[in-house]
Amino acid sequence: xxxxxxxxxxxxxxxxxxxxxxxxxxxxxxxxxxxxxxxxxxxxxxxxxxxxxxxxxxxxxxxxxxxxxxxxxxxxxxxxxxxxxxxxxxxxxxxxxxxxxxxxxxxxxxxxxxxxxxxxxxxxxxxxxxxxxxxxxxxxxxxxxxxxxxxxxxxxxxxxxxxxxxxxxxxxxxxxxxxxxxxxxxxxxxxxxxxxxxxxxxxxxxxxxxxxxxxxxxxxxxxxxxxxxxxxxxxxxxxxxxxxxxxxxxxxxxxxxxxxxxxxxxxxxxxxxxxxxxxxxxxxxxxxxxxxxxxxxxxxxxxxxxxxxxxxxxxxxxxxxxxxxxxxxxxxxxxxxxxxxxxxxxxxxxxxxxxxxxxxxxxxxxxxxxxxxxxxxxxxxxxxxxxxxxxxxxxxxxxxxxxxxxxxxxxxx
Amino acid sequence: xxxxxxxxxxxxxxxxxxxxxxxxxxxxxxxxxxxxxxxxxxxxxxxxxxxxxxxxxxxxxxxxxxxxxxxxxxxxxxxxxxxxxxxxxxxxxxxxxxxxxxxxxxxxxxxxxxxxxxxxxxxxxxxxxxxxxxxxxxxxxxxxxxxxxxxxxxxxxxxxxxxxxxxxxxxxxxxxxxxxxxxxxxxxxxxxxxxxxxxxxxxxxxxxxxxxxxxxxxxxxxxxxxxxxxxxxxxxxxxxxxxxxxxxxxxxxxxxxxxxxxxxxxxxxxxxxxxxxxxxxxxxxxxxxxxxxxxxxxxxxxxxxxxxxxxxxxxxxxxxxxxxxxxxxxxxxxxxxxxxxxxxxxxxxxxxxxxxxxxxxxxxxxxxxxxxxxxxxxxxxxxxxxxxxxxxxxxxxxxxxxxxxxxxxxxxx
Numbered sequence: 001x002x003x004x005x006x007x008x009x010x011x012x013x014x015x016x017x018x019x020x021x022x023x024x025x026x027x028x029x030x031x032x033x034x035x036x037x038x039x040x041x042x043x044x045x046x047x048x049x050x051x052x053x054x055x056x057x058x059x060x061x062x063x064x065x066x067x068x069x070x071x072x073x074x075x076x077x078x079x080x081x082x083x084x085x086x087x088x089x090x091x092x093x094x095x096x097x098x099x100x101x102x103x104x105x106x107x108x109x110x111x112x113x114x115x116x117x118x119x120x121x122x123x124x125x126x127x128x129x130x131x132x133x134x135x136x137x138x139x140x141x142x143x144x145x146x147x148x149x150x151x152x153x154x155x156x157x158x159x160x161x162x163x164x165x166x167x168x169x170x171x172x173x174x175x176x177x178x179x180x181x182x183x184x185x186x187x188x189x190x191x192x193x194x195x196x197x198x199x200x201x202x203x204x205x206x207x208x209x210x211x212x213x214x215x216x217x218x219x220x221x222x223x224x225x226x227x228x229x230x231x232x233x234x235x236x237x238x239x240x241x242x243x244x245x246x247x248x249x250x251x252x253x254x255x256x257x258x259x260x261x262x263x264x265x266x267x268x269x270x271x272x273x274x275x276x277x278x279x280x281x282x283x284x285x286x287x288x289x290x291x292x293x294x295x296x297x298x299x300x301x302x303x304x305x306x307x308x309x310x311x312x313x314x315x316x317x318x319x320x321x322x323x324x325x326x327x328x329x330x331x332x333x334x335x336x337x338x339x340x341x342x343x344x345x346x347x348x349x350x351x352x353x354x355x356x357x358x359x360x361x362x363x364x365x366x367x368x369x370x371x372x373x374x375x376x377x378x379x380x381x382x383x384x385x386x387x388x389x390x391x392x393x394x395x396x397x398x399x400x401x402x403x404x405x406x407x408x409x410x411x412x413x
Numbered sequence: 414x415x416x417x418x419x420x421x422x423x424x425x426x427x428x429x430x431x432x433x434x435x436x437x438x439x440x441x442x443x444x445x446x447x448x449x450x451x452x453x454x455x456x457x458x459x460x461x462x463x464x465x466x467x468x469x470x471x472x473x474x475x476x477x478x479x480x481x482x483x484x485x486x487x488x489x490x491x492x493x494x495x496x497x498x499x500x501x502x503x504x505x506x507x508x509x510x511x512x513x514x515x516x517x518x519x520x521x522x523x524x525x526x527x528x529x530x531x532x533x534x535x536x537x538x539x540x541x542x543x544x545x546x547x548x549x550x551x552x553x554x555x556x557x558x559x560x561x562x563x564x565x566x567x568x569x570x571x572x573x574x575x576x577x578x579x580x581x582x583x584x585x586x587x588x589x590x591x592x593x594x595x596x597x598x599x600x601x602x603x604x605x606x607x608x609x610x611x612x613x614x615x616x617x618x619x620x621x622x623x624x625x626x627x628x629x630x631x632x633x634x635x636x637x638x639x640x641x642x643x644x645x646x647x648x649x650x651x652x653x654x655x656x657x658x659x660x661x662x663x664x665x666x667x668x669x670x671x672x673x674x675x676x677x678x679x680x681x682x683x684x685x686x687x688x689x690x691x692x693x694x695x696x697x698x699x700x701x702x703x704x705x706x707x708x709x710x711x712x713x714x715x716x717x718x719x720x721x722x723x724x725x726x727x728x729x730x731x732x733x734x735x736x737x738x739x740x741x742x743x744x745x746x747x748x749x750x751x752x753x754x755x756x757x758x759x760x761x762x763x764x765x766x767x768x769x770x771x772x773x774x775x776x777x778x779x780x781x782x783x784x785x786x787x788x789x790x791x792x793x794x795x796x797x798x799x800x801x802x803x804x805x806x807x808x809x810x811x812x813x814x815x816x817x818x819x820x821x822x823x824x825x826x
Contacts, residue, residue, distance in 0.1 A: 012508060012511055015511050015515065016510070016511045016514065018515075018518075018526075019511065019514035019515050019517075019518045019526055019527060020510075020511070020514050020526055020527060020528060021526050021528060021686075021691045021692070021694035021695035022694075022695030024505075024506070025528055025694075025695070025699060025700060026698065026699060026700025026701070026704065027700045028504065028505045028506065028700070028704075028705050030505065038505065039505050039506070040505055040506060040507060040508060040510075040511075041500060041503040041504060041505050041506070041507055041707075042499060042500070042507065042508075043499045043500050044499070044500030044501075044503050045500075049500070049503055049504060052507075052508060059504065061504050063502045063503055063504055063702075064504070064702065065702060066502045066702055066703070067502070071500060071503075086455060086456045086457070087454060087455070087456050087457030087458075087462070087484060088457075088678055088679075089476045089479045089480070089678035089679075089680075090454040090457050090462055090476055090484075091441065091454060091462060091472065091474050091476055091477070091786065092437075092441045092443065092451065092452050092453055092454050093437070093441065093452070093453060093454070094453060094454055094455065094465075095425060095453060095455075095465060097429070097433075097453075098425055098428050098429045098432065098433070098453075101429065101432035101433050102428065102431075102432050104432075105431075105432045113431075113432055113433060113434050114432060114433060115433060115434060115438055118531040118532055118680060118701075118703065119531055119532070119535070119701040119702065119703070119704075120701070120702055121701060122532070125564055125565075128573075129564075129565060129572075129573035129574070130573060131573075132573040132574070132575065133572045133573035138575050150698055150699050150700045150701065151538055151542075151564070151699075152538075152542060152566075153565075155698050155699075156698060157696075157697065157698035159542075159546045159693075159696045159697050159698065160541075160542035160543060160544075160545040160546030160693070160696075160697045161542070161545070162545065162551050162580070162581055164577040164578075164580035164581065165577075165578075167575070167577035167580075168575055168577065234702075259702055260702050265501055265502035265703075265706075266501075266502075266703075267502075267531060267680050267702075267703035267706055267709075273434075278434045279434070280572075280573070281434035281435075281438075282434035282435030282438070283570075283572045283573075284570065284572050284573045285439065285563055285568050285569055285570035285572065286438060286439060286563050286564075286568075287438060287439025287440045287441070287563045288439070288531075288532040288533070288534060288563065289476075289477065289478060289479055289532065289533055289647075289672055289673050289680075290479070290531065290532070290678075290679075290680035291439065291441075291532075292441050293678075293680055294454075296680075373504065
């Protein structure tokens with residue numbers, strides 16, 4: 001990929017390496033991506049990104065979730081600018097905080113109230129704290145391998161983490177009602193809550209929607225002892241169903257954690273909850289210097305306003321279906337076996353016989369060279385700005401990328 | 414205070430009470446302030462705020478820290494708007510992230526590198542995780558009563574917190590070298606770090622600058638076993654000394670946590686560290702959906718740019734001194750005994766014989782009615798937008814407020 005001439009990106013990486021440990025940190029580190037992917041970005045518009053070397057990409061990561069309606073969505077930007085001219089970080093919230101809480105309560109099936117934070121991790125951590133406060137118990141059930149944030153109690157890494165940080169966490173297998181029941185039994189009458197992702201979107205493995213049986217078992221395990229069912233909607237929230245990802249299953253959580261897409265890229269997170277946990281939520285001490293910032297609240301009000309007019313989730317599904325079908329058809333044409341899993345609006349493409357992700361890497365690198373930004377191992381995201389023409393453009397790149405995978409297989413054989 | 418007619422504020426509080434537990438949460442909850450203080454704000458400019466009922470305040474809380482240069486500072490706003498037109502939350506950082514890290518490393522005495530987060534709590538938690546990763550040890554020393562954030566390991570509340578969350582934290586008394594040494598001895602060769610605030614700014618008690626003896630003892634306790642000295646600069650950072658609050662003591666930390674004022678109100682936090690912890694910082698997994706947001710980074714670059722031109726800290730000191738001297742003089746005139754403590758640019762006014770804060774409350778309410786927003790128990794903050802005229806205005810209100818306190822004493826006597 002040396003011919004791509006990432007000269008400014010390379011020089012920024014060199015500068016960064018001097019002043020940032022490892023040159024970057026966390027999930028946006030380009031070392032988690034195939035070679036050739038840019039680390040630094042110059043511009044974003046709709047569903048397109050420009051890197052610092054001026055190359056443009058049709059983007060399928062959507063900032064790893066936050067970009068729901070398209071970068072610089074006019075209604076969201078107008079609301080944010082209007083609020084910014086008035087004030088953002090003040091001695092207390094603006095009216096937008098109340099409006100956003102009202103909208104969430106009115107929109108989300110289980111929500112009797114809402115509280116706001118900045119990070120998805122703030123929201124999941126707050127849910128756990130509220131569940132413990134509301135039940136007076138300690139044990140938390142979480143799915144093995146699920147991502148719920150990047151602090152010691154839930155980080156995917158144990159570097160710098162002590163065993164006490166996870167002392168009261170018991171693990172079950174997603175979509176395995178029996179393992180959940182066994183963990184609940186082990187927690188016994190010390191069970192404070194069951195934490196579960198809206199659907200299984202663990203890195204590097206097929207995505208799985210929850211079965212009705214599993215969702216009902218999670219609900220029943222909580223109801224049996226008065227524990228809180230905590231739904232982690234940080235990643236999936238607002239893309240699957242506006243009222244909540246488990247509404248279609250007829251299972252409502254007691255608490256839910258939201259972030260990423262909630263304000264179309266403005267930094268915001270939220271916890272929603274049911275009446276019985278309102279008092280506990282008012283008793284825990286959770287706060288942050290910027291949590292009442294009015295600009296993200298105004299952006300959230302505008303984002304939810306657009307979503308509530310309807311059609312966005314349907315559009316994401318239609319475009320996701322077109323992408324999935326198109327890639328399946330192209331894969332068949334090229335004789336490539338691959339698996340697409342999870343909700344179509346949050347695509348994941350994994351190749352058969354690809355334990356080292358060599359096929360996925362070649363697929364993504366070839367698409368990237370044609371201006372389409374896919375991810376080989378992490379679920380991707382669609383935005384409202386992805387239309388028919390963009391999906392056709394992506395499918396053309398995917399076709400070429402699958403041809404490259406097929407050709408590499410020929411060469412290897 | 415009923416005559417103040419907070420009618421819109423009251424109606425917003427009623428709406429909030431239905432959809433937000435307790436109507437509000439955290440440190441910005443108006444129930445932590447005397448009656449009459451507004452909960453909701455409509456507008457901010459320089460060092461002034463307008464509440465939703467149209468009343469304006471000369472503000473001495475500065476959004477509890479973030480407002481360092483004044484709301485809508487033209488250079489900061491121009492930089493933020495320029496970046497916002499390009500892109501904010503993208504698939505990776507913008508060049509501004511590197512620029513800001515370079516500026517921090519160039520500005521802050523101990524800093525060999527920087528990493529970014531959103532909340533002050535993110536920064537302190539990241540410091541602790543890096544210290545544990547870098548030392549392979551677990552114990553952390555913290556000052557009893559110090560505020561380092563609002564998650565279970567450090568929250569001022571234990572509601573929803575388990576004892577394991579604080580299993581490895583040992584407490585010492587601020588400015589008490591002996592108690593620190595005793596705690597370090599107890600931690601023994603499991604000591605990962607010593608966490609200490611830039612100065613003592615615990616709620617409801619006199620502020621204390623660290624003594625050189627104490628700072629040196631903290632440094633020595635770390636050096637003796639190779640632990641990390643972690644300075645919490647979240648509240649004091651950029652107001653006392655640009656290169657770091659302990660530079661004047663000749664004591665450099667290994668890690669420091671920054672937030673609040675770093676981007677003049679835009680949501681951002683940072684950790685800075687020394688070379689020996691660079692590898693550990695690259696190994697821990699810490700991340701957030703909005704941590705690479707380019708607009709707050711650009712605002713941070715502009716804020717640091719203004720600060721590095723010099724004069725702001727000196728201005729804050731001059732205005733803080735004028736305020737402190739003026740209040741002392743007014744108190745003497747009215748025969749009121751009060752204590753002003755800590756750095757002049759972060760004022761705290763406590764009254765003698767005021768265990769129930771009745772005097773402080775009356776003082777603040779009277780000033781508020783005259784359009785000056787003080788706090789009776791928490792340290793306050795000055796901004797670069799507070800000039801001579803504003804301090805004179807504040808002193809006029811303070812004079813009337815002290816007269817009210819004197820008059821109430823007469824009545825009681």
